[in-house]
Amino acid sequence: KAGVTQTPRYLIKTRGQQVTLSCSPISGHRSVSWYQQTPGQGLQFLFEYFSETQRNKGNFPGRFSGRQFSNSRSEMNVSTLELGDSALYLCASSSGLAGGPYEQYFGPGTRLTVT
Amino acid sequence: AQTVTQSQPEMSVQEAETVTLSCTYDTSESDYYLFWYKQPPSRQMILVIRQEAYKQQNATENRFSVNFQKAAKSFSLKISDSQLGDAAMYFCAYRSGGAGSYQLTFGKGTKLSVIP
Numbered sequence: 138k139a140g141v142t143q144t145p146r147y148l149i150k151t152r153g154q155q156v157t158l159s160c161s162p163i164s165g166h167r168s169v170s171w172y173q174q175t176p177g178q179g180l181q182f183l184f185e186y187f188s189e190t191q192r193n194k195g196n197f198p199g200r201f202s203g204r205q206f207s208n209s210r211s212e213m214n215v216s217t218l219e220l221g222d223s224a225l226y227l228c229a230s231s232s233g234l235a236g237g238p239y240e241q242y243f244g245p246g247t248r249l250t251v252t
Numbered sequence: 253a254q255t256v257t258q259s260q261p262e263m264s265v266q267e268a269e270t271v272t273l274s275c276t277y278d279t280s281e282s283d284y285y286l287f288w289y290k291q292p293p294s295r296q297m298i299l300v301i302r303q304e305a306y307k308q309q310n311a312t313e314n315r316f317s318v319n320f321q322k323a324a325k326s327f328s329l330k331i332s333d334s335q336l337g338d339a340a341m342y343f344c345a346y347r348s349g350g351a352g353s354y355q356l357t358f359g360k361g362t363k364l365s366v367i368p
Contacts, residue, residue, distance in 0.1 A: 168354050180358040193353035231354050239285050243297035
């Protein structure tokens, strides 16, 4: 099976702009979670989508949003970018089912730099 | 809210030796899952091993094993016969056993160096 893919891998944006990141999960997986990784805050949960519905959300401002399509692909959007949004954004794929399996598989990440 | 603590920011081990990475967590739940992830310099997060809280038997995956102490809320990772490719950041992660979400809570990580 192909792994989790994320596009683009690298991105440079200017403060005030918006950005959209994409994640394609492993075939058959219905849950996609997004995480932000920074040196200072570590890995923080952004949100999780399951069957096109946001199932859980972390403690991030409303500038961070996401969605999931019927084929389970997910996008996250950050509007009005701030310097502090510079981070590695990781997407994780899992079955999402109540009975498991519970492992989450991560994509290679998108490195976002805000200048 | 659950918290995960990794008290060793950095560790080193000689090639072929054994090293143990520590992790403690705080939760009021009785049903949960614990994971160790490895993040090499390529930044790709790789699942190393998982443990279900309801299982008393410690999980093992080849050279990787855990010491799960539920009462002490401790979940350490032992790497045997360390190899150069084991050099990476290691993250301990917690997932609630509830059916509603697959959210992971991570520790700050331990950077492992392997000395040839």
